[in-house]
Amino acid sequence: MGLNTENNQNIKVEKYSPITKIFSKLLPKAESDIACDNDVLDKKELIECINRARNDWINANREFEYAQNDEIIDYYTYKIKACQVRYEYFLKLAKRKGITYK
Secondary structure (H helix, E strand, O other), rough: OOOHHHHHHHHOOOOOOOOHHOOOHHHOOOOHHHHHOOOOOOOOHHHHHHHHHHHHHHHHHHHHOOOOHHHHHHHHHHHHHHHHHHHHHHHHHHHHOOOOOO
């Protein structure tokens, strides 16, 4: 499958497309997510971030199942991957810090 990268170089990306504006209003960043973005987390906070990231990943998969519009399907596809990466990041961080959870 040959990819024509020359055509892609000339494409301008809109920083705030209409879809981005809609999603930013519908899905504002929660204050609890801001706490998880910090690198300095204690054991309890890190476990909460892991659980929250896992729940976000599960919810994104569930929402994907009910998406009907092509743009919304694309959105949830990227959201699922982002949630997965975020969850894996927190798991690696916990492992690096020697934190275990039963």
